[in-house]
Amino acid sequence: MATSARRERGTSPRRERGTSQSLKALLGIRELVFSGEVGPGVRLSEVTLSGRLGISRTPIRAALAQLDQEGVVEAIPSGGYTVRSFTQVDVADAIELRGALEGVAARIAAERGVPAARLQTMHSLLAELDHVVADPKRTDFAVYIARNGEFHDLLHTLSGSETIRRELERVMRLPFAAPNAFITAQAEMPEIRVSLLVAQAQHRAIVNAIEMREGARAEAIAREHARLARTNLDVMIEDTKLINKVPGLSLISG
Template identity: 30%
Template sequence: MAESRLVPIKLDAYKPLREIVFETLREAIINGKLEPGERLMEIQLAEEMGVSRTPVREAIRKLELEGFVVMIPRKGAYVAGISLKDITDVFEVRASLEALAAGLAAERSTSEEIENLERSLVAYSEQTNQQNIDGIVETDTDFHDLLYKASRNERLLTIITHLREIIQRVRTVSLSQPGRSKDAIEEHRQIVDAIAERNVELAQTLAREHIYNAENIMLNSLKGEKKEHD
């Protein structure tokens, strides 16, 4: 790693050190600070986080079990890439889940929940105007979390939570593409309007289209990168 992208960790009285290190590294991978294909050097990671190599080694092993890291014999640990199959699989599932969540929200959401969705649009616009990618990803995540909660379906929330890590990795890449966050804001706004109007079918259609648009942006970006390397 050419530069330090991790900060010294803060101890948590309720969590073991190895768990804090694991969560820090996992978040760095999800947010793209540690990029796919990048080698993970134990000594350097330990120095950046201000810990010994032992919790870093344990964290890398756990990250491997969860699919975030691959171990290459005689070479070491590397951040796992995201395959096209992973991406298309996740977007297929998300398109259906988002449509379901939006439709249920149109039926069940309270005026307070709709207000929270509208407020999230304002926060999203502010981050986009500042071109703050971390803030954009965070406010985009908040919007979708609010949408899922407004569906009032606990099972749906559970399923989305299981997919959260790979969704975040894909979301960061997609929203980093030029112009995508501005388009996403408008798509979010249309979804909220449909929910506020209690138009179930329109909310479902718009939510599904929103996910398909994100998928197309993501796939076009990856195809462009592939051509550059060919």
């Protein structure tokens, strides 16, 4: 049955293994970089990465080329790649771009209308998030990250536009652009945990605006929602104690 299905899709076991290895290499190198295990300016050796991740050099090479396109690493004249560092402006621009596209996605969803079943899914996610953030001092951040990711993934598809979904997928690969990029810091900094309550209020307002077919309002709130991440970034950068606790924060310079 599986062999027949692969035949119908025009794939082969060898090709599927190759795709799996390429994805494993891409995710593995990203994790090494954003966890802070590999710092800015460090040269990434195909041989070393291959041994560390247990993957052959061919998918490692392809993954490094992909990360170069995404701006996570940069090619060096002597060959190979090094880990990039980012300024606060770089990160702020990436967050702003994500907010702009999410705003467009929300506006078009409101203008075109969203099926009741999909809106119900959004409301179910909102209810789960309400429960998670009810007590900021006891937030289960693993659950929050999962549900927040689901919320934004669904928001990206509500307009029905494959073009918008594809461009948002591209933007989400930019360093620190994803909605969950700095969630870990909120666990480390009680003074900004309250921002989860603000974010959840914005989630509800976005869904309400879409439901009420208020496109301009939906777009404005989605943009403001992204700017909340920029505010938290500024707070985190000033706290030097977080440099080794928040994934990727060591890559950001002043």
